[in-house]
Amino acid sequence: MKQNKVGHYIVLGVTVVVMIVPVLFTLIYGFSNGWLDILPSDFPSFTYWKELFFDSPLFWQNVLRSIYLCVIPIIISLVCMILVMYTIVMHMPKLDGLIQTISMIPYTLRGVVLAISVLTLYAGKGTIFSDRTIMLFSVYSVIILPFVYRGLRNNLYAINAKQIVEAAELLGASGIYTFFRIIVPNMLTGIAVAALLSFGLLFTDFPIVKLIGGNRYETAQTFLWNQQRSGFGPKTSTYIIMVFLIIFTIATASYRLQHKVEKQDAEKTK
């Protein structure tokens, strides 16, 4: 039995090393002045980090633009889904099946395919949907539907929305009041989880913004793309680590929140 466990720990150890090595290399490279020999030169050097924080306005502009391009679709998608949930909870529970089916389509119709199918339909047709920004926002809103649906739906189950609605009705509250003053505030964790997961997905998107926008939108990802194309150096490494840190923070936050929600559920069922 004990021997077996040793085998398992070896598997885990090897996995950790393999998974962490690329991250470490990128990190070390960022703190050097170059890496043309076995050891990186001038390690540790903070030259490029200083430059990143004090002399790279373009990078931070792009990060901000990325955030803007992510936040608007997330809001659109959330609002649409909350309104749908209102109808499902209050009047038409049967609608749930259809909404779920639709929301799961983006799992199969991934980024590239969805972007090009929207392009074929609307590009250059002169309609309101032909506007690239509207196109990008809409595709982004659609691509995150699986996360948004799951996040809200699970939370709705967890807070036992149906019972709340019935109780509120007995006490004389109107449907709209109950939903927006009682149910939605109780769903804030679900909304936050959905928003964070979606943010992680959109912030790292490159194909959609590239295909739909061409070179119109400068996001954090297109910035990294241009950097890698123009030259390969420790400076790029610092940008990459910075973008990674942003995504990682978001991912950790959503992971923690999800656990919190799960814990709450577990306590409730007790």
Added chain:
Amino acid sequence: MHFLKKKLKSVLYLAPTIPFFILAIGFLILPFISMVRSSFTDPSSGAFSFVNYQTCFTKGAYVASIKNSLQVSCIATAVVMVASFFIALAVFSTGITTKKWFMPIMNISQNFAGFPLAFAFILMLGKQGFFRLLFNKLGSSLLDNYSLYSYEGIIPLYIWFGIPLCVLLLLPGFDAVHREWKEASTLLGCSSAGFWTRIGIPNVMPTILGTLSVVFADSITTYTTVYIIISSNAALLPIKIGTMFGGDLKARPEVGCALSVIMIMMILIVMVLCNIGKRISAKRGVSV
């Protein structure tokens, strides 16, 4: 009158769902239909035809991209599944404390995909990569035949970003294996390997198959990493599809649509096969 009122009411109830349906129909369903239609349209005459599919399956560059994509994704998926199974097994067998320190590491690597990953691999295994230098200094020729910029060479990247996703998806499946079963089978004289081949794996099978289809879909649609390492000329499906629409010289949207439909079909076939497998394993009475 009563009927009308009822009807009006249900229309009113549906009013809040309008924005959602505008979004879903306008940017999911209609585009998809138009893409399928366009894939069956002859670009010169506008009539219904299979000419685009014919092009996809006969012209060298397209055939190569289909073949390369399938090959890379299948090999990567197979390796990822086997490796992740043993990793998830190790996490499961060593208990809850492992999960606590191991999952954050998976979280790190999962979020390191795309640009960062491509960059790191170029740094390590590229033309002047660290390991190449190291092996040269040591006099080893291990990496001499390896090129990161080839279709075989990028498979390690696919494996690297596939593993964290796969482990994360597999772990819940292992929870279906009760520890008491293991104890009971040991008492009855079953070896550890015997337990896993006869009891453990059949029970985790539904999760394994579900995960397999996700991992396959994820690798076959990978864009960013390949785009950087092999460039926009890469003969791989997602990249080829992208160039059919880009500002490049040879924009051929109809062929791009046909390639997309082919890619979706591949994903769906794997998904359906996995679902059939799930049913069969459930029928054998091993589902919990």
